[in-house]
Amino acid sequence: MPLLNSGIFSNTDSTDKTVRSLGESEVIERIRQWLGSVTPATPLGIGDDCAIIETPAGMKQLLTTDSITYGQHIDGSVGAKDAGSKLIKRNVSDIAAMGGEPGPALLNLLMGPDVSIKWLEAFISGVKEASARYRISIVGGDMSELEAGHFSAALTLLGTAKQKPLLRHTAAISDWIFVTGTLGGSILGKHYAFEPRLIEGQWLAKQEEVTSMMDLTDGLGKDLAAILPDHASAEIETKRLPISSDARTFEQQDGKAAVEHAFCDGEDYELLFTLSTAADIDLFESDWKKEFPELELSRIGRITKAHPEGRYIDATTKKPLNWATGFEHFKKR
Amino acid sequence: MPLLNSGIFSNTDSTDKTVRSLGESEVIERIRQWLGSVTPATPLGIGDDCAIIETPAGMKQLLTTDSITYGQHIDGSVGAKDAGSKLIKRNVSDIAAMGGEPGPALLNLLMGPDVSIKWLEAFISGVKEASARYRISIVGGDMSELEAGHFSAALTLLGTAKQKPLLRHTAAISDWIFVTGTLGGSILGKHYAFEPRLIEGQWLAKQEEVTSMMDLTDGLGKDLAAILPDHASAEIETKRLPISSDARTFEQQDGKAAVEHAFCDGEDYELLFTLSTAADIDLFESDWKKEFPELELSRIGRITKAHPEGRYIDATTKKPLNWATGFEHFKKR
Numbered sequence: 001m002p003l004l005n006s007g008i009f010s011n012t013d014s015t016d017k018t019v020r021s022l023g024e025s026e027v028i029e030r031i032r033q034w035l036g037s038v039t040p041a042t043p044l045g046i047g048d049d050c051a052i053i054e055t056p057a058g059m060k061q062l063l064t065t066d067s068i069t070y071g072q073h074i075d076g077s078v079g080a081k082d083a084g085s086k087l088i089k090r091n092v093s094d095i096a097a098m099g100g101e102p103g104p105a106l107l108n109l110l111m112g113p114d115v116s117i118k119w120l121e122a123f124i125s126g127v128k129e130a131s132a133r134y135r136i137s138i139v140g141g142d143m144s145e146l147e148a149g150h151f152s153a154a155l156t157l158l159g160t161a162k163q164k165p166l167l168r169h170t171a172a173i174s175d176w177i178f179v180t181g182t183l184g185g186s187i188l189g190k191h192y193a194f195e196p197r198l199i200e201g202q203w204l205a206k207q208e209e210v211t212s213m214m215d216l217t218d219g220l221g222k223d224l225a226a227i228l229p230d231h232a233s234a235e236i237e238t239k240r241l242p243i244s245s246d247a248r249t250f251e252q253q254d255g256k257a258a259v260e261h262a263f264c265d266g267e268d269y270e271l272l273f274t275l276s277t278a279a280d281i282d283l284f285e286s287d288w289k290k291e292f293p294e295l296e297l298s299r300i301g302r303i304t305k306a307h308p309e310g311r312y313i314d315a316t317t318k319k320p321l322n323w324a325t326g327f328e329h330f331k332k333r
Numbered sequence: 334m335p336l337l338n339s340g341i342f343s344n345t346d347s348t349d350k351t352v353r354s355l356g357e358s359e360v361i362e363r364i365r366q367w368l369g370s371v372t373p374a375t376p377l378g379i380g381d382d383c384a385i386i387e388t389p390a391g392m393k394q395l396l397t398t399d400s401i402t403y404g405q406h407i408d409g410s411v412g413a414k415d416a417g418s419k420l421i422k423r424n425v426s427d428i429a430a431m432g433g434e435p436g437p438a439l440l441n442l443l444m445g446p447d448v449s450i451k452w453l454e455a456f457i458s459g460v461k462e463a464s465a466r467y468r469i470s471i472v473g474g475d476m477s478e479l480e481a482g483h484f485s486a487a488l489t490l491l492g493t494a495k496q497k498p499l500l501r502h503t504a505a506i507s508d509w510i511f512v513t514g515t516l517g518g519s520i521l522g523k524h525y526a527f528e529p530r531l532i533e534g535q536w537l538a539k540q541e542e543v544t545s546m547m548d549l550t551d552g553l554g555k556d557l558a559a560i561l562p563d564h565a566s567a568e569i570e571t572k573r574l575p576i577s578s579d580a581r582t583f584e585q586q587d588g589k590a591a592v593e594h595a596f597c598d599g600e601d602y603e604l605l606f607t608l609s610t611a612a613d614i615d616l617f618e619s620d621w622k623k624e625f626p627e628l629e630l631s632r633i634g635r636i637t638k639a640h641p642e643g644r645y646i647d648a649t650t651k652k653p654l655n656w657a658t659g660f661e662h663f664k665k666r
Contacts, residue, residue: 007409007413007451008403008409008449009445009447009448009449009481010447010448016449016450016451017449017451018446019447019448020446021450027476030450030454031453031457034454034458035460035461035471036461038460038461038464038465038470038471039471039472045470045473046473047473050473051439051472053436053472053491055388055392063439063472063473063489063491064439065441065474066475067441067475069478069479071479071480072478072479073477076341080340080341104386104396106396106397106398108487110402110485111352112352113351113353114351114353115341115342115351115352116340116342116343116351117355117360117363118349118350119341120352120360120364121363121367124368125367127368127371128368128369128371131371132371136371137372138371138372138378139372139373139378139379139384139396140378140379140380140384140396140397140398141379142398142399142400142487143357143360144400144402144405144406144485145402145405146402146404146405146479146483146485147404147483149342150479150480150483151341152443152479152485154441154475154477156396156398156489158396
């Protein structure tokens with residue numbers, strides 16, 4: 001290989017900006033700007049759980065991609081089969097967040113030459129089991145070589161939406177904010193043992209009063225910002241935040257309050273959605289209970305006009321919630 | 334991070350099988366077996382240039398993915414903009430190989446935190462220019478973190494086929510074998526300056542006598558095997574192999590015959606296709622010349638019944654062609 005440092009990587013003593021110095025959100029925003037006219041505006045372009053493709057036949061297709069990288073999403077503590085299953089489920093969760101149904105998929109593998117065949121077989125068995133469960137066909141893919149000690153797998157998943165897909169950016173002032181399940185501490189196990197909320201997402205997409213939806217991957221504190229309209233805040237009823245037992249266990253370990261874990265930890269893979277103020281909440285909640293008696297549903301707050309003190313406000317004290325918000329990739333931790 | 338060696342990577346002194354000890358083709362074959370019922374048989378599954386998706390509306394969609402990885406496909410000698418452009422063109426070439434038209438795409442980036450923003454901007458400008466040229470929309474994507482010093486970008490490209498897509502596995506005994514352009518020595522420049530044969534592929538897909546098609550990525554010597562029927566050989570008229578000027582330059586540098594470079598080097602991104610013996614060759618070739626006066630077309634041989642001495646036979650001497658065949662990823666070189 002020619003010269004190693006050819007401008008692609010910056011030395012630590014360089015003043016060049018790097019992916020780390022900007023952080024993930026800013027890098028994504030710049031890429032969107034650089035792409036300019038070749039990337040369409042939301043909802044057809046970058047920025048929702050899935051891209052929506054209008055086909056000539058008038059059908060709506062969903063398209064999403066998500067990856068599993070050694071050192072970032074998985075490590076030696078996760079079994080190979082669980083890792084393969086997680087790759088499928090992460091993508092199914094994106095389809096669920098639009099109310100869609102998963103379809104065919106492509107599998108991209110990037111691997112060092114030292115990846116063990118035994119491990120890879122177990123990884124693929126996880127891919128297979130989860131694919132069968134969600135009726136996904138693996139129709140193709142690609143394989144690339146990385147240096148020894150590296151592994152990354154990306155899945156691209158197509159889906160279809162029977163009804164209008166639920167988007168992120170369509171909530172309004174006064175809408176109620178809901179989450180499914182319980183939140184926080186997923187690192188203790190749920191981050192690979194989760195169940196994507198596929199049938200729940202499809203059911204929610206059929207309810208006309210549901211105004212927006214997304215899945216929780218980076219933590220409620222970060223993801224909630226994506227569904228807030230411009231010039232709006234969220235009033236959170238902190239006592240209604242559904243705290244998982246893992247968040248409580250985590251509190252014992254690191255001393256950070258369980259409710260803060262529920263608000264800030266990533267990889268919950270629950271649904272975050274908003275309900276129009278025109279809806280009959282009691283009826284909606286009782287319909288939910290009939291459909292999904294075993295999955296908790298929590299009304300955690302409401303969208304309000306922009307509050308002078310911040311985007312997230314404690315509904316009781318009207319003071320800003322001063323928890324660190326979510327997970328920013330690439331930044332030094 | 335917990336224990337580094339958790340079974341995903343094998344030590345060099347281990348007797349475990351690894352991706353390197355099996356090589357790319359065998360790993361792909363095993364993955365196909367492991368996936369079993371969740372991967373459909375060709376042409377709907379793994380093994381052609383694109384997957385073909387039958388939509389409910391009866392339209393045929395194409396789906397392909399290909400990546401650019403630092404250290405494998407690009408290095409410090411390739412400009413960032415050329416690398417971005419190459420990522421798009423590699424995928425367009427796969428759509429071309431089915432006779433399709435490119436559509437929306439997803440961009441996955443895997444990057445070390447030290448990737449320079451200046452370099453990334455130039456890379457994306459290459460993605461943008463090439464996307465605009467082939468009327469591709471970047472509708473979404475994903476970003477993951479790798480260790481410092483690493484960069485990989487994968488594109489997943491959707492396409493549509495107006496007519497029946499041309500497959501790889503549909504050639505018959507006695508069909509003529511053709512290639513477009515000139516072959517060999519692409520490492521001297523063409524491997525990123527190439528032009529995907531999109532309009533040529535679409536034209537070929539409309540000609541009823543064309544029986545199979547693929548694009549040349551791993552080298553004619555390896556790729557030709559993919560279109561040979563079982564129990565068949567290819568008789569190659571070595572004097573008709575279209576040798577590029579780069580292959581001749583390369584011969585001066587490494588002493589390997591230019592014709593061997595043409596047969597064995599990778600990344601030509603030309604089309605390899607077969608023509609039925611029922612076709613009027615003279616008419617076909619003159620039609621080609623009218624449509625594409627500037628792109629060479631070479632009839633390089635013919636498919637025959639299995640020859641006892643090998644799959645590739647010199648048409649003149651009837652002896653096996655004893656050139657090393659193509660590029661096998663992961664194997665030590």
